[in-house]
Ligand SMILES: Cc1ncc(C[n+]2csc(CCOP(=O)(O)OP(=O)(O)O)c2C)c(N)n1
């Protein structure tokens with residue numbers, strides 16, 4: 001017999017929970033509820049450990065650089081000063097490049113740009129821990145990987161300006177780079193597609209008996225996509241040599257991380273359900289990022305399985321040049337964010353161990369600024385937005401079919417005819 005009189009009228013009324021961010025514009029932000037463990041206190045299991053041995057690390061936070069600017073604990077990658085300076089330099093280059101391109105967008109030289117301010121370590125330090133020929137499947141905020149791999153700045157700017165030297169011929173949204181020579185897979189605007197692609201590539205690499213692994217990145221918001229979950233299932237089933245980086249910058253345009261499930265558990269803890277290794281890492285600590293990526297790379301390279309890494313960080317500015325975060329979040333958040341700035345933290349560490357100085361840092365910034373300025377000037381000779389110096393219009397019909405089918409030939413002729421009518425000359 002069912003309970004009650006069968007009408008159901010005494011049952012509680014069902015209700016949904018709709019997440020709401022803690023702070024909105026005008027609110028005083030306070031992050032004191034966050035559990036930030038001291039640097040150096042997290043255990044470091046062997047790379048070949050059982051996946052479950054990493055479970056405690058999925059809800060902890062791997063940290064190396066302490067408030068005293070020293071490196072602590074078993075995750076300290078013990079990098080040479082030269083290596084740390086190289087990471088610092090690449091992070092500084094990303095930031096300076098971002099600033100200049102952002103201004104270029106405001107000056108009308110491009111339609112769109114995306115910065116990664118505050119998140120530089122999650123791409124730069126990670127890329128330094130990978131082999132040059134490991135295949136990376138980035139999202140749109142990993143320009144740092146290209147810089148670590150010495151991709152020419154001028155090529156990046158040509159793409160951002162969609163000019164006549166743009167290798168992608170104006171067919172991609174600005175910043176959606178691609179370079180086979182740098183093992184950098186085409187960035188897709190369709191969130192999360194890079195995850196299953198990375199797994200497919202890693203499986204092919206293993207099937208061919210190759211030694212190259214795949215590393216991929218997505219934002220925490222994108223983990224709500226089905227692609228995230230099918231990729232992890234495939235990787236877990238076949239032990240595909242893949243590193244899954246989740247950059248938890250806590251915002252997905254104007255949606256906060258709660259809409260991707262952050263109120264329930266961490267993003268690293270998703271690994272537990274799939275039975276793969278998981279690590280949760282201070283994403284603003286370049287040494288911790290490096291150590292975690294290297295751990296996962298060594299594990300994948302030895303056929304010990306994929307790893308999901310959550311980099312806990314904060315998106316310090318807007319989502320893109322089309323966004324205005326003051327409309328939906330407290331302007332104060334950035335200042336209150338307790339994990340600091342990745343460049344400042346590594347810089348202070350190098351100074352604390354006597355391997356760097358404020359003067360050297362200023363000189364480096366100046367030199368990088370000159371380098372970016374020169375590349376920008378050079379790229380501008382190939383054209384900027386609206387100056388007509390782009391790839392010829394008809395090329396948009398090329399490069400897909402060996403021979404253009406009749407209907408596309410017709411469309412192409414019609415398009416060119418109409419264009420000449422509209423803009424004679
Ligand atoms: C499949 C899909 N859905 C929605 C969008 C629109 N969109 C572009 S970026 C973005 C937010 C992504 O946030 P997150 O994954 O956290 O990455 P972040 O921008 O913070 O680096 C959304 C919703 C898209 N490009 N593709």
Ligand SMILES: [Mg+2]
Nearest residue numbers: 219220251252
């Ligand atoms: Mg995000």
